[in-house]
Amino acid sequence: MRRILPRPLPHALSLLALSALIVGCGGAKEDTPTPPPPVQPGPLAVGFTSPVAANNVHDVASAIPLQVNVTINGNPAPNGTPVSLTTNSISASLAPTVPTTLGGAATSVLNSNVIGPVVVNATVTSTTHSANESLKLYIRPVRKPLELLVPAYFSAAKDSPWTTLVSGAKSYPDVKITAIMNPNGGVLTSTTTANTDLATAMASLKTANGKVVAYVSTLYGNGARSEADIKATIDKYLELYPTLDGFFIDEMASGSNRLAHYQAIYTYIKGKPRDPGVPALVVIGNPGIYPDQAYADATDALTTFEGTAAAFQALDPQQSSNTWVYSLANTSQAMLVHSASTCTAMQDSLKHANKARTNTGLVFTTDETSVRTVTKLPAYWIQLLGTVDAMNKGGTLPAC
Template identity: 50%
Template sequence: MRTTTSNLHLASLMALTAALAGCGGTTSDNNTSAPPPPPPATAPIALHFVQPTENVLEPGASEPLAANVVVNGSTAPNGTVTTFSVSPSGAAALSPVAPTTVAGVASTTLTVSSLPPSATFQVGATATSTSNTAGDSLTYYVRPAHQALQVLVPAYFSATGTSSPWATLTSGAASYPDVKITAVASASDGVLTATSKADDDLLKAIKDFKAVAGTTNKVIGYVATSGSGGSRSVADVKATIDNYIRLYPDQLDGFFLDGMATDSARLAYFQDIYNYIKALASGMSKGATPPNAPTVIGNPGTYPVAAYAGVADTLVTYAGNAAAYQAIDPQPASTWVYAKDNTAQGMLVHTASTCTDMQAAVKHANRPRLNTGLVYATNLAVGASWSSLPTYWQQLLGTVDALNKQRPLPLC
C-alpha cells in the first residue's frame, strides 16, 4: 500500500507532539515550566556630593557634608536613606551615619579625629532604589592648624629718598602692626663679593623698617643662585651670604634663595646652602640653634619635588600672573604641602591689575586647599613686577589683616 504525502505529514506532526510531551514542552498557558517573564524595570538612581567645597581639614575640625540623590531623573523622594562611611574608620566620625533625604539632599556632619598632618582618608556615600545602587566618594587631606597670613615683599626697589618705596613699605607696616611682613632686600642683584660696598640708603631703610613699634617684621637678603652663565657655585653663594653679613651687620634675619630648582638633580646643592645658613646664629654669627637660626626662603616659583620642603623654611610655590594663579592647585601631584604649616608656602603674584584682583589672589592663597601663608600681589606687570610697591599697598595689608581677624575685607 502506498503512503500518501498527507499521511507522511500527519505522522511527522504526531512524532513531534510526542517528543515535546516527553520533554515537558507545550503551548498550554497552564504549563508551570514556561520561561519566567522579564523582571520589572528598575528605577535608575544617581548620587553625588554637593558639599564640601574644600577637602582639606585640620585635626578636630567639623564640617557639614551633603549628597544629592536623584531617582528616575527627578529629586529623590523624601526619606530616601543614604549611608555614609569613612575609610579608615577611625579617621573621622559621621553624625548621622544614615540620614534620609529632604528635597533630594542627605546631610550629615563630619568630624576629623586627631590625625597627623598629611594624613588622608576617604568618605563614601551610597543610596539604593529597588535593585540599583549609586555612590560617590571624596578624598580628604589633613593639614596642620592654620596660621595667620603674612606678607612677603620682594623689596628689590631703590631705597634712595624720602619718597622711595621703602618709606611706603615702612609706613604701611606702622598702619598695620598686626600683619607680619618679611621684606626681601636686594643688594647688587644678589651677587656680593669681597669688593662690594654697603648701600647706605638701603641700610638706613632696613633699620627704619625693623624699628616700627609693635611689629615683628623681618628683612632677609636676596641671593641669586644662578646667573647668565648658569648655576652659581656653592662657594660663590656662600661668599654672597658672608658679604651680606659683613655689609649689613645685625640687620638680616635670613636669606631668600632665588632660582631654586624643582627636581632632585640640584637638591644636594641647596641642602649644602641651607645647612650653611642654618649654622649662622641670630645676628649672623656661627653656631646657631633653632629658633634663633636664620630664616631660609626658597623660590622655585612652582611646586618642586617634596624633598625641597626640607631645604627651606618657606617655598614660593607660585610666582607669576594673577589670572593664572586662580587655576593653581596642589592636588593631586603635590599634596605633600599638607604636611607643613601654611607658612611653609608663599606666593608672589604680578599683573593683579585692580584691588579686586589682588583680593581674589589673596583669598585663593588662604584657602585650605592652597595652604599658603605668605602672600604678595602687585598691579605691576612682568618685566618690572617688583620695581615698586603696588598702588593698593594699604588695601593689601588691610585685606590680610581682615582675613586674619575674620572681618569684612576693605573696600577697593
C-alpha cells in the same frame, strides 16, 4: 403568643470587655513608632552634594558638613532611607554614620584630627540594587593669617619706598611683613662694606615688627654659581648685616636632580649660630612653580607662583597633582604676582591665595610688569595692607 426578644445589653458589654482586653494586651497603642520604610526596589543613585568639588580642602579638627542625595528610579528616595557612611581613616569620625534621608538627602558631619587625604564612602542598598559614591577631601593645618613678602629691591635712600614700607608697617601692626633686601643682585662675594641707607631702613622696619631676608642668586643650581660662591655670599651678608632674619634663595631649581645642592645650602644656613632667644635663620626658596615635593624639606617656605595676576587666577595645586602642599601650613607657600594693575586685581589675587584649595599665606602683588625689577611699592600699597588686615580679621575689604 407574644415573642420575647433577647436583650442586647449583655452582648454589647461583652464586646466592650473584649475590646478592653485587647487594649490591655497592647494591641492598639497609638504611640508605637512607625518603622522606617524599606528601601524600595529599583535603580539607585547616590551622590555627594556637599561639600562641592571646589571646596574639598578643610582645616584639621574642623566640622565638615556632608550631604548625600539618593534617588530611586530617578525620584527622591522615601524619607527614612538609610545611607551607610564610612571613611578610610581611623582618625576621622562621622556623626551619624548611618543618616537617613529627608526629601531625598541625608546629612552627616566629618571631623578629622590628622592632616592628609580622607576618603568618605556612601552606600545605599535595596532588595534589588546597590549604589555607592566616594568623596576625597584634603585636611590641611589650621589656616594662619596672611603675611606680606615684599621684594624691596628699590633704593633705601631718604624718602625712598623703604620709608613708605616702614610707615605702612606701623599703620598696620597686625600685618606681618617680610622684606627682601637686594643690594648687589644677590652676589656679595666681592663686597666689603654695608649699604648704610639699607642698614638704617632695615633697622626701622624691624623696630616696626617687620623682618628682613637677603636675596641670594643661585642660577637654578646649574653650576654657574657654585655652592662655595653661594655660601660665601651668605657669610658676607651676615657679616655686613648681622640682624638679618634669613635668606630668599632665588632662581631655585625645581627638579630632583638639583635637590642635593639646595639641601646643602639650607643645612648651611640653618647651621649658622644665633644668639640665645633669637630664632633660626629663615629660608624662603623661589622656584616660581611647584617643585619636586622634597624641596619643601630644603626650605621653610616655597614661592610656588611667580607670574601675572591673570595666570594666578588659574592656579590650582590639584590640577597639577601637587596636593602635597596641603600637608604644609599656608604660610609655607608664597606667591609673587605682577601685572595686577588695579586695586581690584590685587584684591582678587589675595582672595585666590586665601582659598583653602590654593593654601598660600605669603603674598605680594605689584602693578609693575615684573617682580624681579621692582622699583617701587604698588600705587595701592595702603589698600594692599588694609586688604590683608581685613581678610585676617574677617572684616570688610577697603574700597578700591
